[in-house]
Amino acid sequence: MTFELNPGLLLIVGGVLLPLLRPGLRLVWMLALPVLGAYLLWHAPEGNHMPFEAFGVPLELYRVDSLSRIFGYIFLLATFLGGIYAAHLKNPLEPSAALVYAGAAVGAVFSGDLVSLFVFWELTALASVFLIWARGTERAFHTGMRYLVVQVGSGVVLLAGLLVRWQETGSVAFDHIGIDSVGGVLILIAFGVKCAFPLLHNWLQDAYPEATPTGTVILSAFTTKLAVYALARGYAGTDLLIWIGALMTAFPIFFAVIENDLRRVLAYSLNNQLGFMVVGVGIGTELALNGTAAHAFTHILYKALLFMSMGAVLHRVGTTLGTELGGLYKSMPWTTGFCIVGAASISGVPLFSGFVSKSMILSSAAYEGHYIVWGVLLFASAGVFHHSGIKIPFFAFYAHDSGKRPREAPGNMLLAMALTAVLCVGIGVWPSALYALLPYATDYIPYTDSHVLSQVQLLLFSALAFTVLMRTGIYPPELRSTNLDTEWFYRRLGRNLARGISNAIALGYAVALELVAYELRRLVATLRRQYGPGGVLARTWTTSGMVLWVAAMLGAYLVFYLV
Amino acid sequence: MKSPQERPRWLDAKENVTKVARALYVVCALAVLADLIIHRHAEVGADAFFGFYGLYGFIGSVFLVLAAKQLRKLLKRSEDYYDV
Numbered sequence: 001m002t003f004e005l006n007p008g009l010l011l012i013v014g015g016v017l018l019p020l021l022r023p024g025l026r027l028v029w030m031l032a033l034p035v036l037g038a039y040l041l042w043h044a045p046e047g048n049h050m051p052f053e054a055f056g057v058p059l060e061l062y063r064v065d066s067l068s069r070i071f072g073y074i075f076l077l078a079t080f081l082g083g084i085y086a087a088h089l090k091n092p093l094e095p096s097a098a099l100v101y102a103g104a105a106v107g108a109v110f111s112g113d114l115v116s117l118f119v120f121w122e123l124t125a126l127a128s129v130f131l132i133w134a135r136g137t138e139r140a141f142h143t144g145m146r147y148l149v150v151q152v153g154s155g156v157v158l159l160a161g162l163l164v165r166w167q168e169t170g171s172v173a174f175d176h177i178g179i180d181s182v183g184g185v186l187i188l189i190a191f192g193v194k195c196a197f198p199l200l201h202n203w204l205q206d207a208y209p210e211a212t213p214t215g216t217v218i219l220s221a222f223t224t225k226l227a228v229y230a231l232a233r234g235y236a237g238t239d240l241l242i243w244i245g246a247l248m249t250a251f252p253i254f255f256a257v258i259e260n261d262l263r264r265v266l267a268y269s270l271n272n273q274l275g276f277m278v279v280g281v282g283i284g285t286e287l288a289l290n291g292t293a294a295h296a297f298t299h300i301l302y303k304a305l306l307f308m309s310m311g312a313v314l315h316r317v318g319t320t321l322g323t324e325l326g327g328l329y330k331s332m333p334w335t336t337g338f339c340i341v342g343a344a345s346i347s348g349v350p351l352f353s354g355f356v357s358k359s360m361i362l363s364s365a366a367y368e369g370h371y372i373v374w375g376v377l378l379f380a381s382a383g384v385f386h387h388s389g390i391k392i393p394f395f396a397f398y399a400h401d402s403g404k405r406p407r408e409a410p411g412n413m414l415l416a417m418a419l420t421a422v423l424c425v426g427i428g429v430w431p432s433a434l435y436a437l438l439p440y441a442t443d444y445i446p447y448t449d450s451h452v453l454s455q456v457q458l459l460l461f462s463a464l465a466f467t468v469l470m471r472t473g474i475y476p477p478e479l480r481s482t483n484l485d486t487e488w489f490y491r492r493l494g495r496n497l498a499r500g501i502s503n504a505i506a507l508g509y510a511v512a513l514e515l516v517a518y519e520l521r522r523l524v525a526t527l528r529r530q531y532g533p534g535g536v537l538a539r540t541w542t543t544s545g546m547v548l549w550v551a552a553m554l555g556a557y558l559v560f561y562l563v
Numbered sequence: 564m565k566s567p568q569e570r571p572r573w574l575d576a577k578e579n580v581t582k583v584a585r586a587l588y589v590v591c592a593l594a595v596l597a598d599l600i601i602h603r604h605a606e607v608g609a610d611a612f613f614g615f616y617g618l619y620g621f622i623g624s625v626f627l628v629l630a631a632k633q634l635r636k637l638l639k640r641s642e643d644y645y646d647v
Contacts, residue, residue, distance in 0.1 A: 009582070138647075256629035258638070330572060355617045366606040374607055382623040398574070450604040453597055460591045465624035467584050476632045482644040491645050499577035 004049040006062040007037030007076060008107025008120065015099025015127075019092040028094050028466060030083040034076040037106065047423050048112050059171055060112025063241060063276065066439040067293065071109045071229045073437065074297045075102060077423075078221035085416035086214035086310055097130035098218045105222035109229055114162040114172045114187070117230070121158055121194075124223055125151030140210045143312060146490075147207040147480055151223070155195035161186030170511070177234035195227035196271050198247045204271060205255075209320075213311030215233030216263060220270060220307050221300045228277045228296050237284025242365075245282055246373045248275030249380035255485065256387035260478050262320040262396055263310050267348065269388040272380055273299050279377065280361045283368055285395040286440040291360030298353035300428055302345035305420040306392060309339035312409035312417070313396055318349055320396070322478035326400030334408045336397040338417035345424040347389035348381060350455060353424045356431035356446040358453075363444075389459075391468050431462045463537040591617065 002378055016032040041064070043200030050061035064072075079102040086095060101124055108120035132144040165183030166172050178185045189200075198205045204224070208216050235241060249272050256268035257501060273405070312318050312335045313328065329336040345352040348359070360383065365374040408414070427434050435442050440492040531538050573579055595614045605611035610619075 054609070063576075063639045163576055236574040253627060254634055257628060258635045287632075299644045330569075363606065370627050371607050371609075378619060379623045379627075380619045383627050386624050386627060402567075405565055405569075448604065449601050450606075453601050454610065455601055457594050457598075457614070458620040460587070460594050461617040461620035462624040464587060464591050465628070469625065469628055471584060474632075475628060475637060478637070479635075482640045482642055484638040484640060 003040070003042055004062060005040055006050060006107055006110045007040050008103045008105070008110060009061075009073065010037050010040070011079065011099050011103025011106060012123070013103075015096050015101075015103055018096040018099060023090070023092075026085070026092055026095060027087050027105070030099065031080060033099065034079040034083070034102070035078075038073060041069065054435055056114070057115060058113070059116050060173075061107075061116055062110050064110065064173075066230070067289075068109050069291050070437045070439065071225065072106055072298060073178065073398060074225075074300050075106045075109065075222060078102070078159055078218075080298050080393050081168030081301075081304060081416050081420055082214070082218045082221065084309070084419070087412035088410050088496075091134075091327055092212060093130060094134050097134070098126050098215075100202050101127035101131070102222060105226045105236070108219065110137075111140060112174060114165070114174050114378045115262050116159070117174055118155060118158050118162060118403065121153040121190075121226075122152060124157060124226065128219060128223065131219055132211040132436060134215055135210060137210075143210040144208055147203055150193060150203040154190050155235045157186055157193070158190035161188075161190055164405045175235060179238055179240065184234075188231075188238075188512065190232070191227050191230045192244075194223055195231060195274060196224060196248070196252060197244055197278075199486055201248075201252070201271055202485050205264055205267040205485065206487050207510060208267045208270070209261050217304050217307045217311055220266075220303050224270065225296045225300060227280070228274065228292065231278065231281045232289060232292055236281055236289055238282055241282030242279050242370060242373055243282075245275045245278030245280075246376040248272065250376050250383070253380060253383035255483060256383075257391070258483055259477060260322050260326070260480060261305065262322055262392055263314070265322075265387060265392060266306050266310060268360060269384055272304055272384055273303070273346065275380065276358060276361050277367065277371060283361075283364050283370065285364055285368065287360055287367070287442070287444065288364035290438040290440050290442050290444070291364055291493075293366075293437075294357035294360060294434055297437070298345065298357040298424070301420055301423050301427070302342045302353055305338060305342035305417060305424060306346065306388070308420065309335050309342060309414065309418045310392070310396070312413050312490060313406075315413070316406035316409065320392075321380070321480065322395040322399075323480050325396045325402055325404070326399040327328075327397070328406065329397040329405065330401075331405040332408050334414050335417065336393065339393050341421040341424055343389045343496075344395050345428065347385035348387075348455060349459060350447070350452045351425065351428045351435075352428040355428060355455060356434065359446045359451055360444055372450065378458070382458055385462045386466060491562070496515055525561055529539065 012031055014029065014144070020030055029385045044062070044064045046064050046066075048060045048063050052059055052061070079099070082098060083095070086098065090096060104120045104123035104127055108117055110122065111117040111120060129144045129148045129151070132147060161183050164186060165177070165181065168181050168183050177184050177187055179188055184395055193200045208219050211219055228459055231241065252268040252271040256265045256272070259265045259268060277292045277295050277299070280288040280295065310320050312332070313325065317325065317328075319325070341352070347355040362374060363375060363376055402487065410434055411418070431446055467474070529535055564591050575583050603611065610616065
């Protein structure tokens with residue numbers, strides 16, 4: 001078959017049409033489209049398809065190569081799994097927005113030029129915000145507005161960058177870009193916002209925990225991994241990214257330890273996992289880029305699984321605050337089990353998916369002599385086990401019994417979690433299937449005695465640390481609180497500055513108004529004195545007086561005439 | 564909500580939790596001792612030392628938690644901090 005169509009466009013059009021369908025058909029539609037998209041991709045040969053020209057600029061709407069293909073597959077798979085997870089929804093808004101959002105992300109991955117990339121880039125922002133607004137609370141509305149400002153802002157920077165680059169090089173092709181030009185730096189900033197680089201990261205922890213249970217599962221898959229893909233395409237081998245990535249793996253985990261909302265904990269750990277991928281891009285060897293692609297693939301699955309399990313808790317209990325949960329394993333045993341599979345995968349337990357992908361990035365850091373970075377990544381690996389691997393399942397399902405006995409998750413949620421869990425274990429046990437999809441051919445072997453033993457030791461002793469700290473009471477308890485992060489600059493400082501400026505303007509305006517009023521009153525008083533009743537110029541004069549004055553004037557005239 | 568007739572679970576008993584913890588201590592000891600049998604191929608050099616990964620994992624995790632605890636003093640605000 002030679003029907004070559006970017007699967008992203010299929011999903012976007014399908015998503016727009018979805019609300020028009022009968023409710024019974026919507027689920028079939030939602031699941032059939034990603035399958036059809038994957039079929040199209042399977043049969044698409046490598047190369048640039050769907051070329052066309054707009055305003056004299058050649059565009060490539062469907063570039064298939066080994067890098068875009070693996071991201072295309074995992075995005076379509078995530079759409080499918082997210083569709084099952086959201087099958088119980090009656091309102092078509094969320095599935096429709098999810099399809100358009102996923103389609104925009106797939107479309108962006110297959111964009112061969114920066115202009116198409118920009119269009120899809122902005123569409124991901126516009127479509128995805130509905131997954132936050134669908135929560136229906138005022139809080140979610142405000143969060144959505146902040147999210148939109150950041151996401152659309154990233155697109156605006158991308159547009160500026162691509163225009164500058166067009167001026168610099170005369171081309172808008174989306175290949176290696178690098179940071180040796182102004183355009184390249186601008187585009188890196190645009191990618192960095194979506195990838196949640198340190199200090200640009202806080203939109204993620206702000207927005208994802210405020211979306212609907214189903215919406216967060218979808219959100220967690222696309223935006224940030226699209227940014228990882230874009231970095232791998234444009235900035236592979238950029239040394240700066242090694243350090244940015246290492247920082248990203250380390251600092252969010254401190255916040256994750258003290259965060260109470262378990263979905264926000266997952267958002268911090270998402271940020272930390274992105275760091276591993278960014279390090280891989282920065283190292284830029286074939287092994288490292290393979291590691292980045294593989295880690296993006298496994299990460300989308302286990303992160304979705306973790307968000308699904310917490311979504312099920314939110315759906316049943318109405319909260320994911322650690323302080324409100326505990327002991328849920330008694331009434332939600334399946335959800336507990338699936339959550340533990342996700343936790344084992346993100347922690348890189350051997351035989352689970354994270355192990356076979358993260359090892360590649362750590363190995364490549366060691367092979368290239370980045371020993372400090374390797375040490376940071378190892379610390380972050382222990383840390384991620386600590387806050388995601390243990391903390392999430394422990395505080396939600398075990399810890400002290402909250403007395404809550406919610407029903408087990410709905411059947412469709414359980415099915416979605418089961419399928420995702422099977423994939424997590426399957427990739428961990430048979431990594432060769434995943435490795436065959438990677439951008440470069442590889443003979444990497446994750447299961448050596450050394451690797452397995454060192455990872456097992458690392459994880460066991462992290463668990464030991466948790467146990468000891470927990471049993472000695474040193475471990476910080478979950479507390480109902482807000483922890484400050486960079487959002488403080490715009491949610492508090494920025495807001496107060498804006499309020500201060502607006503108050504100052506209001507005060508200045510009032511003073512100015514008062515001054516004008518005072519001057520006007522004085523003017524009116526003067527006029528009144530001169531022209532008002534009793535004023536000099538408005539006085540009534542007597543007839544006899546006037547006759548006397550006329551007689552005097554005539555007398556004076558006579559005198560002048562005679563002289 | 565919890566019903567009064569609910570049967571107690573194995574983990575509800577404190578002594579069983581202690582058993583789990585002790586089992587972990589034993590497994591940790593075994594994992595380090597495995598270094599004597601399996602020759603680990605060093606990735607960066609320093610990690611060739613006996614029990615390197617165990618020590619790194621333990622110290623790293625304790626540091627993470629204690630540092631985060633200090634961080635909380637600096638960053639903790641009331642839950643409605645941004646709402647007022």
